[in-house]
Amino acid sequence: MSDLFAVRVLGVSRRAARLLVTSVHPDSGKSAPHAVFALMLMYDPIAQSEDAAFSKHRHLEDSALAQAMDERSVFDSAWMKANAQAFVAKVKRSGPLLEIQPTHPAWIEHLRKGMAWRTAAYDAGPGLPAAPRSPAPKGAPASRSQDPAAGFRVGQPHLPKHKLPGAFIALYGANRYVADPVLTDPAAMKNATASMVGQPLLLVPKRGPKRVGTLVLTSPEQVLIYHEAADWHGSEVADFDDLKSLGRAWLSQDEAATAPEPTAKTGPRKAAKKAVRKAGARKAAKKAVSKAGPWKAAKKAASKAGARKAAKKTVKGRAATSVRR
Known part of the structure; x- marks a missing residue:
């Protein structure tokens, strides 16, 4: 726009x-x-x-x-x-x-x-009456939900090129999620994401606001993340060297207390838990931090998916932020 x-x-x-x-x-x-x-x-x-x-x-x-x-x-x-x-x-x-x-x-x-x-800001009217809001007090880091499906739609991304029928797709913005585990070393990020395709990631860049998205492709240097909302969807590339941290995204405990139960449309709880067990995202991420990690597997996955080549060819900037709705 x-x-x-x-x-x-x-x-x-x-x-x-x-x-x-x-x-x-x-x-x-x-x-x-x-x-x-x-x-x-x-x-x-x-x-x-x-x-x-x-x-x-x-x-x-x-x-x-x-x-x-x-x-x-x-x-x-x-x-x-x-x-x-x-x-x-x-x-x-x-x-x-x-x-x-x-x-x-x-x-x-x-x-x-x-x-x-x-x-590109535009006049959208005065808005609706709302009670004045105050900033939340700064305190201990928010705890996460114990349910891997809470706060996500589990299913196929709306972009046909991403063939991930069991992907975890965030329903809310990044501020409503926490990362666990939190990876800060680029090498650990590379190793962990090799086995996390389809999982939701919380990314904290060195500059810019944090964001949440579904991992759809990975390479030794970067990841391709998918986002969607009610009226848009798109992908973006994130280089490991440009990130402060990365981790599996979980709905925060405070948000989980008020989040609606998953429905058949957004993905059954049983299917979501099964997908997490299958992907082993949390276990694989912690293992990658404590050990050298599957570099060979990461390189093999990258060459098979062609993440870097596909990302540069199909993504120019952040599609999700290209148009103000």
């Missing part, structure tokens, strides 16, 4: 963020003094934190807003409409100037005077 506006942060206080928002596309119209549009702009620097323009801002991925929402949230129009007013109390527009007043100072504390970017 084409960029619609150029954005520059003019100033940030605990009370408000002042942005200069100017049109760069003939069909953009005026910037919208609405909560949904404002929240899109607030999240933009986090989504674009991998870009060179934000290279000096090392705080974005750990900011309060990055912990409260993720890229999948931004692409989910229903979520944005239902939650925007929980983060944005009021928006004032005066010509190209937009003043965003948050419901809590933490929601704009990641913005810095002088930040500038282009955006």
Whole structure:
């Protein structure tokens, strides 16, 4: 999708963020003094934190807003409409100037005077009334669900080229999952993923927001991850050397307490557990950390699947983030 506006942060206080928002596309119209549009702009620097323009801002991925929402949230129009007013109390527009007043100072504390970017954000209306939200207190790492199927659809990816009928496909955004085990060494990542095709991975890049996806191809240097949501699906490549950590994704315990039971459509619990036992993802990952790992098997799987060649041929950028819905 084409960029619609150029954005520059003019100033940030605990009370408000002042942005200069100017049109760069003939069909953009005026910037919208609405909560949904404002929240899109607030999240933009986090989504674009991998870009060179934000290279000096090392705080974005750990900011309060990055912990409260993720890229999948931004692409989910229903979520944005239902939650925007929980983060944005009021928006004032005066010509190209937009003043965003948050419901809590933490929601704009990641913005810095002088930040500038282009955006495909658009007017999606004011959103629905929502109670003001506060950041979750920082504490111990979240524990995970004991059910390997919780939070996943178990079945075939929507991309026909990925022939994985028992794949675990995340139903939510990355913030609702935790990794177990957590692998931080590229060699351990390479060894573990050789036997994890079809399993869900939680990826934490060195720059950029974390993401969750289904492993569909692996090679000694990288993995190809599949994502899907209600109105989009796609794949992306991740190089091991560009990751802080990688691990099997599990729904967090707090989320599992409120997650619906799996249905026949999303994948029976029994079939999911059987698939996990068959893949042996957790056992294989821990074994790969404690031992050298099956390098030979990893290379054989990579040459058979042609992951690197296929990824470069079929994936240009992140398909899942190419269009703002």
